[in-house]
Amino acid sequence: MVSPTDVSDPAVNDPAVNDPAVSDPGTTGADASDPGTGGPTAALDTLRRVFGYDEFRGFQAEVIDHVVAGGDALVLMPTGGGKSLCYQIPALVRDGVAVVVSPLIALMQDQVDALRAVGVKAGFLNSTLDLDTRRLVEAEFVAGEIDLLYLAPEALGSQATLRLLERGRIALFAIDEAHCVSQWGHDFRPDYLTLSMLHERWPDVPRIALTATATSATRAEIATRLQLTEARHFVASFDRPNIQYRIVPKREPRKQLLALLRDEHPGDAGIVYCLSRASVDKTAEFLVANGVAALPYHAGLDAATRARNQQRFLREDGLVMVATIAFGMGIDKPDVRFVAHLDLPKSVEGYYQETGRAGRDGLPSTAWLAYGLQDVVQQRKMIDTSEGDLAHRRNLAAHLDAMLALCETVRCRRGQLLEYFGQPATVACGNCDTCLEPPESWDGTVAAQKLLSTVFRLDRERNQRFGAGHCVDILLGKQNDKVTQFRHDQLSVFGIGTELRDTEWRGVVRQLLAEGLLAVEGDYGTLALTEASAEVLGRRRTVMMRREPEKPVRTAKPRGSATVVAELPAGAAPVFERLRAWRAATAKEQGVPAYVIFHDATLRQIAADAPTSLAQLATISGVGENKLAKYGEPILAVLAEGDHAG
Structure with missing residues (x-):
């Protein structure tokens, strides 16, 4: 096994289009090398021929090279960073069928449709299939007639599924959404805990676990629970600058x-x-x-x-x-x-x-x-x-x-x-x-002391606890029914907070809660002091706060679809809209999402470059061999419509 190492790539997430169920590799990165071959590699050739992209992005090439060679990998890339290609390319280069473990039963059909759209043979097995379809997919797997097979993690708890996998040749195991194995994480799935058996049952088959979200602690937990402690770690930049x-x-x-x-x-x-x-x-x-x-x-x-x-x-x-x-x-x-x-x-x-x-x-x-x-x-x-x-x-x-x-x-x-x-x-x-719109900060120590003193006096002097709204009313000196009923206008803190507005006091409460200087208790959300409150009341701690704006501040210019169209070269916007209309009609006819046909970024480049032949169209990023053969002539016809109209 490969010794565990970390590869960090701060530039992996350059803005770029992502192909359907496949993430666009963009325009940077080295070629993945296929052991024993020279010249154009099998991985890079597959990228260009099948997916229509010229080069890998970031460390995609390194991951693919590592997995193709039989190594285990733990990959962290942000959503849209190109994770899918890291197992899809090895699936096409290595002998056998790649088994992809995914919790997304409702989306497996779309994932498979997207791969088939670029000419990749893929299938899935889950509870949505009828018996005849299931048997067909199982037969294709055993015969090695598909490249990728998608399974839900719970399927691997079935002996029937395990026996099926043993009858075929497995190229690799890809464990998608790997953070689901973390019991401390935000999306824990118990079925993921059983996936460590993949290594035990198929010790010679490489495994790649992928996720978009994991701290170093969660990453360590993923590696331990999936028995990937010897795997090579690839950690991309988490930044999404767009x-x-x-x-x-x-x-x-x-x-x-x-x-x-x-x-x-x-x-x-x-x-x-x-x-x-x-x-x-x-x-x-x-x-x-x-x-x-x-x-x-x-x-x-x-x-x-x-x-x-x-x-x-x-x-x-x-x-x-x-x-x-x-x-x-x-x-x-x-x-x-x-x-x-x-x-x-x-x-x-x-x-x-x-x-x-x-x-x-x-x-x-x-x-x-x-x-x-x-x-x-x-x-x-x-x-x-x-x-x-x-x-x-x-x-x-x-x-x-x-x-x-x-x-x-x-x-x-x-x-x-x-x-x-x-x-x-x-x-x-x-x-x-x-x-x-840089926010202002201010020394809120005195305001914090006033608020905490109000909570203290209600609790200690009256043996009462109230929510934030009532405490703020007391500080502002409001003579409402509740204040009068409980005679809180007689408290020494009544009316001592008129220097702040109601919204500002609520901001004080919120920030004290956020810093653990105040607590919420009971079914009614009443306020209570914490051990740390004494530091503020005893003047041993300064409390800096974020100033509440008097009214909402618009910090951004409109950046929706109109902005996207406006960024096209002069005269290309109408062509882009015609291409989108063609894509929508084609997607509806085929019963697939529009992005399975082409992404907006690919259509934008077609509209901007205005190719007049299939050879020119083939140079557009995202136009692979299968899509060129399937959609090339219709696209050229759409482009020609504009020439005739002119």
């Missing part, structure tokens, strides 16, 4: 979301994440009522509705999917222009995984989060009442603390996000809200 990260104070989140869609992403495809099923349904209804084409997705919907909505999102342009986190893993739709969160994610890993579904094509996209005091209260309560032992709750709290720190930071958000994953950020990114 995504603009923005976190805004939550006021009226649905109206704020609607403004974002109308002002910056009209007609764009996007995903909106909500914490609860009820919130998903209400938000989808709100958007539809306001003229936005939106669909709901959550576990409370029947399977047929979920499948239908997912298929529509993948196949139609400009739809917004409103969903719980049950939606999104493995979504290869390249033109998702925004991912919005109306509730606070539970961890930075989850947040990064979800926002990474935007802009897979490398074009400008937005990651937008509305965040407020109630989010912190709700998440703290969920942790306190969660099942599991103290260690589990502490782990959940640590994940939340990191997410809160990202929300409250006054420095570059992208830099803080990258540092969480162990990647040093040396300069500000210039494409997040804190870079575009």
Whole structure:
């Protein structure tokens, strides 16, 4: 086995298009060498001939070379970074069938369709197949008539499946979404824990585990649980420079979301994440009522509705999917222009995984989060009442603390996000809200002392506990029914906080909760002091805070589909739109997502270069042999329409 080593590639994620179920390798990187051959290598030849790209990107070549030679690998690349090619190319170069373990049963058909579109023989086995189709795929596997076979992890718990695999020749095992093996992670799947048996049962077959999201601790856990401790590690840059990260104070989140869609992403495809099923349904209804084409997705919907909505999102342009986190893993739709969160994610890993579904094509996209005091209260309560032992709750709290720190930071958000994953950020990114509109920080020590004193006096003097709203009312000196009923206007802290507005005091509460200087207790979310509170009350600790803006600040110019079209050369925009219309009709006729035909980036290059022959069209990135033969003449006909019109 190869000794475990780390290969880091800070430049792996140059903006580039990703082919269907296949990530575009871009334009950098060395050739992968095929042992024992000279000249153009088998891997590079396959890349050019099948997928239509000239060169590998980043360390794709190194990974492919390593796996082709029989080595094990653990690969971390951001969504859209090119992970799929790292096992698809070896599957085509090595003898036998590559077995791909994926949790995405609902998307296996699309993954297989995308590979077949470029001429790759692929199949899948899962519970959606009828008996005759299953037998056909099994026979193709045993006969070696397919190149890749997709399986769900639970299938490998079946003796029938294991016996089937033993009858064929396996080229490699690819374990996709490998972070699912981590019990401390954001998307744990128990069936992944059994995958260590692949090494035990087929010790000579190389394995490659891939994920977009893992800290160094999660990476170590993946390696241990999958028996990949001797595997070579390839760790790409986590940066997605085309995504603009923005976190805004939550006021009226649905109206704020609607403004974002109308002002910056009209007609764009996007995903909106909500914490609860009820919130998903209400938000989808709100958007539809306001003229936005939106669909709901959550576990409370029947399977047929979920499948239908997912298929529509993948196949139609400009739809917004409103969903719980049950939606999104493995979504290869390249033109998702925004991912919005109306509730606070539970961890930075989850947040990064979800926002990474935007802009897979490398074009400008937005990651937008509305965040407020109630989010912190709700998440703290969920942790306190969660099942599991103290260690589990502490782990959940640590994940939340990191997410809160990202929300409250006054420095570059992208830099803080990258540092969480162990990647040093040396300069500000210039494409997040804190870079575009630097927030002010202020010494909030006195304000913190006033707030903590209010909580202290309610608890110690009156043996009472209240939520944030009532504590703020006391500080502002409001004479409302609750204040009068409990005679809280007689407390020494009544009215001592009029120097701040209501929203500013709520920001103080939120930031104290985020720093662990205040706690939430009970079913009603009442405030309580922590051990650390004494440091502030005793004037032994300074508390710097992020200043709350008086009104929302627009930090970005519109960067939706109109911007994408405007970036085309003069005269190419109408050609691009005609190509998109042809692609939509072709995709509908074939019953596949539009990106399976061609990605926007490929159509943009065709529109810009205006090839007049098949030979010229073959030079376009993303046009491989199979697609050239299948779609070449129709594309040239679409291009010729413009000449005739002129």
